[in-house]
Amino acid sequence: MTYDAQVLVVGAGPTGMTLAAELRFQGVPVTVLERDLEPTPQVRSLGLHARTLEVLAMRGILPRFLDLGTTYPVGGVFAGVGAGRPLELAGRHAHVLGIPQTTTDRLLEEWAVGLGADLRRGAEVVAIAQDDAGVDVTLADGSTLRAAYVVGCDGGRSTVRRLLGIGFPGEPARSEWLLTEAEVGVTPEEVTAAMAQATPGRGGVGPAPHAPGTYRVVLLTDEVAPRDAPPPTLDDVRAQLHKAIGTDLGLHSPRFVSRFGDATRLAERYRSGRVLLAGDAAHIHPPVGGQGQNLGIQDAVNLGWKLAAALRGHDVLDTYQAERRPVAADVLDTTRVLRVLMWGGADGAAVRSLLTELTAYDGVHRHLVEKVTRTATRYDLGAEDPLVGRALPDLEVGAGTLFDLTHEGRWLLLDPAGRHAPDRHGVDHVVADCPALPAPAVLLRPDGHVAWAGDGDLTEILDRWVGRG
Ligand SMILES: Cc1cc2nc3c(=O)[nH]c(=O)nc-3n(C[C@H](O)[C@H](O)[C@H](O)COP(=O)(O)OP(=O)(O)OC[C@H]3O[C@@H](n4cnc5c(N)ncnc54)[C@H](O)[C@@H]3O)c2cc1C
Structure with a gap:
């Protein structure tokens, strides 16, 4: 083919x-x-x-x-x-x-x-x-x-x-916001004073953390635009800002103008x-x-x-x-x-x-x-062991750390005791100290989640998870 x-x-x-x-x-x-x-x-x-x-x-x-x-x-x-x-x-x-x-x-x-x-x-x-x-x-x-x-x-x-x-x-958008990053025609003190008048929850204006001299403006709109509405413009933002805080802050030179909603x-x-x-x-x-x-x-x-x-x-x-x-x-x-x-x-x-x-x-x-951080996501891989399905953090392994060993996206058989394991396509067998490893050995998938943890026959484990190739 x-x-x-x-x-x-x-x-x-x-x-x-x-x-x-x-x-x-x-x-x-x-x-x-x-x-x-x-x-x-x-x-x-x-x-x-x-x-x-x-x-x-x-x-x-x-x-x-x-x-x-x-x-x-x-x-x-x-x-x-x-x-x-x-x-x-x-x-x-x-x-x-x-x-x-x-x-x-x-x-x-x-x-x-x-x-x-x-x-x-x-x-x-x-x-x-x-x-x-x-x-x-x-x-x-x-x-x-x-x-x-x-x-x-x-x-x-x-x-x-x-x-x-x-x-x-799911739920359609119930609210929508305008978003832009642009320059203002007033002093930072005037921006702060104007924002002090803003109604909480209707959005705001603040320095864009990554673009000196530029302000990031996020504003709740009056209604959700229809799907085929034309893209928003700086004039739309200015008008909305005027309604929210009584001034458009002399907004000009936008890097972009967009809208987003809360559809789920x-x-x-x-x-x-x-x-x-x-x-x-x-x-x-x-x-x-x-x-x-x-x-x-x-x-x-x-x-x-x-x-x-x-x-x-x-x-x-x-x-x-x-x-x-x-x-x-x-x-x-x-x-x-x-x-x-x-x-x-x-x-x-x-x-x-x-x-x-x-x-x-x-x-x-x-x-x-x-x-929110998603550091505790556990996939259901059919095992009762709470470690199976979890991602391991960057533990110390030998003279380095676990993530030093995962740069190429291969399976990792982490086996401090160094037992016999057959060679398998795409699998690295790592024999090194790992004091914080919460199991005698683990088989780690390329995405960093534990496929297996324990003390079983490694040939059988590899056959099951990665095949005999
Ligand atoms: C205001 C705002 C703030 C956000 N803040 C955060 C945040 O802090 N942290 C966070 O994790 N997420 C945040 N998000 C969400 C984040 O921006 C998106 O979830 C993310 O961009 C999704 O990535 P994606 O690659 O799946 O899709 P997109 O980034 O949307 O990429 C899709 C790509 O597909 C292309 N495309 C579309 N149709 C076709 C087609 N037919 N043929 C070929 N190409 C096509 C598009 O041009 C686009 O380049 C925020 C979103 C918004 C609106």
Whole structure:
């Protein structure tokens, strides 16, 4: 069977580029089809959470992000609840990294392309047809490409999801905001004075943390724009700002103007035959807690090695939906709670006060923070051992750390006692001290989650999880 690429990824956002990089680690030829000719100037996300930082550290590229961002403590990520109370999370990457999405997206693109991903811009997918052996993708210019698998990472309004006929049930947007980064025609003191008059919950104006001289403006609008409404303009922002604080602050020279809403939806399925969905194409929610980009990157890390395994004839692709859809459902619920805390008026304030009292209990505080940092996600792999399905933090192993050993996305058999284990494709058998390892040995998947932990026969364990190849 001739393919133009083994895998076609639709969309070069953070999800698509992370998936492309993960596929390259597995030696899979991948082409990314991106509609836009240039990366978007829109700065949506302003930060990354701890599990994403762990994932980037696992692949050895975290320093590139740390160099261009600012780290903050994790306390307070649950809409500020418990902020200021000390909280220790396991692992050396347990913080928030403030970094604009345009920078994150650029670094992910450079990473994937550097690993050999073929990125084609100006390539809009308009049709998909699949048969038993592959998928044909048609682009807006009429050309077609064939691949063994296609993954729709094409955002909340996913064309791939629509073409597959996959339902996207949930709540429509009830509120909408305008977002811009622009310069102001007044002094910083005048901005502060004007914002003091603003009604809480209707948005605000503040210095853009990553762009000196520029202000980030987020404003609640009067109504949700229809789906086919033209893009918003700076005049729309000025008018809304005038209504909110009685002045438009002389706003000018915008870097971009956009709108976003609080629609909350989850795809009914993540897979239809040889086509899968990841990132915003599979789940959308309001940006409270800053989780969408993180969730998409983590979807991609779960899916990459599974696609590679499927291409080698070991189809574990259904585990992708089984593991990742419940995580997205939980994130959606978390954002429903955060929405109430942030915009719920007196009801929200009462819930906040109760939760703040409860954070006096360390376990409660930790649980709330882990809802957002996603450092405690456990996949149900059918084992009772609470370690199985969890991601290990960056433990000390030998003279280095665990994540020094995971840069190439291979399976890892961490076996301090050094027992007999047969050679298996894509598996590293590491015999080294690991004082904090909570089991005699563990088998770690390429995404860093524990597939098996214990003291059993390693040949049998490897046969079961990675096959005999
Ligand atoms: C105001 C705001 C603040 C946010 N803050 C945070 C935050 O702090 N932290 C966080 O984690 N998340 C945050 N998010 C969410 C985050 O921006 C998204 O979840 C993230 O961009 C999703 O990544 P993605 O790759 O799945 O989709 P996208 O980033 O939407 O990328 C999809 C890509 O697919 C392309 N595409 C679409 N259709 C086609 C087609 N037919 N053919 C080819 N290409 C196509 C698009 O051009 C685009 O490049 C925020 C969102 C908003 C709106």
